Each structure stands twice: as structure tokens, then as C-alpha cells.
Amino acid sequence: MDDLEEQLEVLRLQLEQSMAQTTEAHQEKAAAESEWQAQKLHLEQELARSHQSSNWEPAAAAPQRIYVQCERRMPKLGGRPQKPEDPDVDDWTSDMENHLQASPLSDREGLDFVMDHLTGPAGQEVRFREPRTAMEALQIVRRVFGDVDTMGAAQEAFYTRIQQPGKTLLDYSLALVKLFSKLSKRQPSLSPLRNETLKGRFTSGVRDVSLQREMRRLEFDDSRMSVDSINYNTK
Incomplete structure (x- = not known):
């Protein structure tokens, strides 16, 4: 009988010890969870304060060039x-x-x-x-x-311009038009004589002598012919 009571007492003590250990484990787990929640809340508060102090805004996309x-x-x-x-x-x-x-x-x-x-x-x-x-x-x-350019330089540039080697008649006529535009700014009285002045200089400056003669004949036959029509008819 005494042996049985001793065994029961041992079992009771073991049970109490096991229950105490289980309770302690639950308490440790609860404490750990509580500490983790506190740390999480602290970090969230710190992040919020950091954004407020720096007026943080989402970065804007770089403008496309x-x-x-x-x-x-x-x-x-x-x-x-x-x-x-x-x-x-x-x-x-x-x-x-x-x-x-x-x-x-x-x-x-x-x-x-x-x-x-x-x-x-x-x-x-x-x-x-x-x-x-x-x-x-x-x-x-x-x-x-x-x-x-002075008036004299503008006159010399226009009246001495000839068709350059390797340049087409169209290239030559465009160069003359630019030079005449500069000259007429300094000598406005030339503006009404634009067509006649350009035709005369264009014909005189063409490199091909036979083409010069043909253009003079065309100009004599039709005095209304413009420098633009000369370019078109003498490719």
C-alpha cells in the first residue's frame, strides 16, 4: 500500500511539473508575440514620422525627351x-x-x-x-x-557672279536670286527691274557659249520670259 501511494505522489509531482513547464512556455510565447508587435508598431511610427519630416512624395517619372x-x-x-x-x-x-x-x-x-x-x-x-x-x-x-557687305561689295558680288564648275543652271540661278535680294535691300530702285536684271546676269554668266546664244535669242523673241522659265527650258 505504501508503495502505491508513493508512486501516485510521484505521478502527481510529475504532472504538476509538466503543467508548470507548459504554462511557462505559453507565457514566453505570449511575451515574444507582444514584443514583436511592439517593435512593429515602433518601426511603423518611425517610418511615418520620416515621411512627414521630408515631405515625401512618390518620385515623378522623368520627362521624355x-x-x-x-x-x-x-x-x-x-x-x-x-x-x-x-x-x-x-x-x-x-x-x-x-x-x-x-x-x-x-x-x-x-x-x-x-x-x-x-x-x-x-x-x-x-x-x-x-x-x-x-x-x-x-x-x-x-x-x-x-x-x-557694303553697296559696292553687293554690286560686285552680283554682277561678277558666273556659273561655277560642276553647278547646274538651277544652282546658278538660285545663287543669283540670293545675291540680287541682298543688292535690292541696299538699292530698292532695282526691285521693279528684278526680272530683267536677273535674266541679263543669268545669260551672261552661263558657261556654255552656245547656250548663251540660244537664251539671248529666246529672250529677244519673248521679252516677258522670266528667269524661272529660262531655268525650266534650259535643263
Whole structure:
């Protein structure tokens, strides 16, 4: 009997010890969960305060850069024309302005486009002056490299111009029209005589002598013929 009671007492003690261990484990688990929740709440509060103090906003997408293709290739300008094929400064700046006005480019993109088409002395001069917009750059080009011909120089350039080797009649006529435009700005009285003046200079400057004679005959037969019709009929 005594042995049985001792065994029961041992079992009771083991059961109480097991229950105590189970209770302690539950308490430790609950404490761990409580500590984790507290840490999570603390981190969320710190993150919220950090966003408020820095006026945090979602990052905006970078603006997309737009490039517009020219309808025709813009030549590069190096300064005042040195060769017949070099672009005229006034014509070049006017064409560039027209392109910029027709293109949805920002001031920075427009300036980059102009600078990409400036070389030599023109590019160096404009970069030195550090323009902020494309129009400022074009104003510098006009002011420094624009047409400064005198009346005598404009007359000499027009009346001595001949058809250059390798150039077509159309190339020659276009060059004459540009020179006449400059001359007529300094000598407005020439404007009413545009057709006659251009025809005479065009005929005299053609390289082919036989073609010269033919054009003089056509001009004599029809005095109303314009320089445009001469270009068309003498390809």
C-alpha cells in the first residue's frame, strides 16, 4: 500500500511539473508575440514620422525627351561663307528659326539642336557667349557673322557672279536670286527691274557659249520670259 501511494505522489509531482513547464512556455510565447508587435508598431511610427519630416512624395517619372526629324537636312554653319557651297548666314538663321517654331522642343533642346549645327568660328563664338536659348544663339550668329557687305561689295558680288564648275543652271540661278535680294535691300530702285536684271546676269554668266546664244535669242523673241522659265527650258 505504501508503495502505491508513493508512486501516485510521484505521478502527481510529475504532472504538476509538466503543467508548470507548459504554462511557462505559453507565457514566453505570449511575451515574444507582444514584443514583436511592439517593435512593429515602433518601426511603423518611425517610418511615418520620416515621411512627414521630408515631405515625401512618390518620385515623378522623368520627362521624355522629344526629337523631331527635319523635313530636310539642315547644313552646318561655320561662319561667313568662304566657298560657293557654304550656307548664307541670313538664310541659315531664318531656316533654323522656322524649324524651331515648327518643332515642340524645349529651350534646352532647341539650343542643343542649334549648337549641333554650328562648327568652326561660329560654334566657338556662340559657346563663348553662353546663350540660354536657341534664339539667343541665333542672334549672336547674326550679329557676329551676318551680312555686313557694303553697296559696292553687293554690286560686285552680283554682277561678277558666273556659273561655277560642276553647278547646274538651277544652282546658278538660285545663287543669283540670293545675291540680287541682298543688292535690292541696299538699292530698292532695282526691285521693279528684278526680272530683267536677273535674266541679263543669268545669260551672261552661263558657261556654255552656245547656250548663251540660244537664251539671248529666246529672250529677244519673248521679252516677258522670266528667269524661272529660262531655268525650266534650259535643263
